[in-house]
Amino acid sequence: MSKRTIPAGLPEPIINENAKIVLSRRYQRKDTKGATAETPKELFWRVASSIAKEEDKYTKSSFKSGKLAREFYDLMTSYRFLPNSPTLMNAGTDIGQLAACFVLPIEDDIEGIFDAVKHAAMIHKSGGGTGFSFSRLRAKDSVVGSTGGVASGPLSFLKIFNCATEQIKQGGTRRGANMGILRVDHPDIMDFIKAKERDGELNNFNLSIGLTETFMKAVEKSEDYDLIAPNTGKKVSSLNARDVFNILVQKAWESGDPGIVFLDRINRDNPTPKLGEMESTNPCGEQPLLPYEACNLGSINLGTCFAKGKNGHDSEVDWAELKRIIHLAVRFLDNVIDASQYPLPQITETVEKNRKIGLGVMGWADLLYQLKIPYNSQTAVDMGERLMKFIQDEARSASKTLAAERGHFPTYPESIFGETNLGPYRNATTTTIAPTGTLSIIAGCSSGVEPLFALSFVRNVMDNDKLMETNPYFESALKDAGAYSENLMEKIANVGSIKKMEHLPEALRTIFVTSMDIEPIWHLKMQAAFQKHTDNAVSKTVNLPSNATKENIWDIYWKAYEYGCKGVTVYRDGSKTSQVLCTGESDKKIKEEESVVQNRPDVIYGFTQKISTGLGMLFLTVNEMDGKPFEVFATIGKSGGSITAKAEAIGRLVSLALRSGVEVREIVEQLKGIGGENPKFMKKHLVKSIPDAIAHVFESRYLSGEHVNVQVPSLNKELCPDCGQPLVFEEGCHICKSCAYTKCGG
Incomplete structure (x- = not known):
């Protein structure tokens, strides 16, 4: 990539310390040895000039590309607006893939499944994220007509996609992220809901359940609903909707996964229903898309749109400045569509038909601080709805302006806008509230x-x-x-x-x-307020x-x-x-020094308790010192070598914890409630697994029968693998506030 000539007098961007780290690690171009090969100023000019250059294609444009490049540069370096990460990374480079969000179809055959794996790898390599619906795949144990065998089901293939992402992410500029969605009426829905019960499973996927209005009405009435085989369209069984919803809630309480999406509501807002249904979203759920569709996103910094009144009174949103930013940003994003080089011809074709863009916001909390409005107030919710309506109205106005200069999006006549004589618009959608970590x-x-x-x-x-x-x-x-x-x-x-x-x-x-x-409730009210006037x-x-x-x-x-x-x-x-x-x-709460491990004496006494588990009879030997547990031996009869080995390993680790000074209560909190594949009732107690059985014995004997609530200790922080700082969970992803590492999934 040759460096673009920077015009004289172009001001240097003011960059905070965090931003310097982020730009250097993730956005500034590197040479063949991995050294930084451009300055932040060169980065922003590379993006501004390459996106503005697309303006020259349109003779009716009210801008010249040179002047527009300076406008775009000022817009970004004043941090009033920034495009999504692939645009910052790739604009003006040989890669040229500038969109963040993609949805790929998965057809119910081996060729279709592995085409999707390949296509996802190509997108991840270019810095994009992918969403999939696994709802077309036939249920596990269904007969496969071509071979006479049986299908392995959506979950087995989901694991293949996850494994492929694990490999691709190591060489890309961004960590690959995926969304996996399954309709609630798919026969394998219960397995899908429980797919991430074990921590670390499917770590490159966010999972969501596609809920329908039929299902939600059945939940309300506690009625059964039908499970439909996708390959035949026929009912194969039914489940109680409220029971399923309860399990969804349980899993969300345990780990946050899976999330939920409302498919009927998404498709009610589908601007091009004649082109097909929306089955999935991008990895963080804010961008529903048709198969092979992509969307490029950008965000306005609302914190820069504050108008301070005289003597600090009558402060308000700077509506005129916000309007100016919106119109420039919409032009920028439409130009990105022309500048982008998509990884698949099917994507290029679909994108050019609909020309979707997603203009969103960041800095909302900062604007509320300046306006002296509490986030958790109806005033803030009302302001959010008013502000987003303004953004949507002006974004559509800007899209109309572009349509007059460049023509409407090709599928406009058959879209909902064409049928109702709204528009014409340049873009099928204009607004999305995306993550901006x-x-x-x-x-x-x-x-x-x-x-x-x-x-x-x-x-x-x-x-x-x-x-x-x-x-x-x-x-x-x-x-x-x-x-x-x-x-x-x-x-x-x-x-x-x-x-x-x-x-x-x-x-x-x-x-x-x-x-x-x-x-x-205020989080939810705020989300709903912005959703009222957001296309996506x-x-x-x-x-x-x-x-x-x-x-x-x-x-x-x-x-x-x-x-x-x-x-x-x-x-x-x-x-x-x-x-x-x-x-x-x-x-x-993190101990500054490691505990000293006690040595085992030659002679030690204890007891052995017999516990019936779903894997066989567990014999738990607990040896004590001074009336306290000191070591544990767990053996299980009539089980295979793997189960015996796991029981022995659990016993050894619990023993090490006890000899290191870990309290019984802490061990119970960690082991209690861990589920297994064969839970079994023992008298009045449900034994869920070998670790759960150990927790039950410890709780009963050493905690005077006290019921211990299972809590995950707050000292278990997940740290950023790049810089070692703690991660924050917001907008559906783990985000490092120091270096901008993100993990959307697991």
């Missing part, structure tokens, strides 16, 4: 329409130096209130929130709320405290359906073994 780090703003995850936190930098990161609007408000001090900032960084700091002014504690300060969908996580109940999640799922959302993702704090809290309080 990486973009928001570059722009130095809050992510998407999420609340801030912490007001202040400590970030480890090179040589173990620590850098305090504080939201600038919060820091300014503290100083205005005369409450700022270094000592206070350290205390806030320790917990991330000021909710319980009653010595601070109430107005501050009301306005500057964080994600975990907010009751779940909204990426948003409903955050829940660790003590949230399954009833809380049931309520969220049901209200998401009632409120008109197209899907919903929940995350209960601590629900995964990899806790992602990113403040100092959890770090204190």
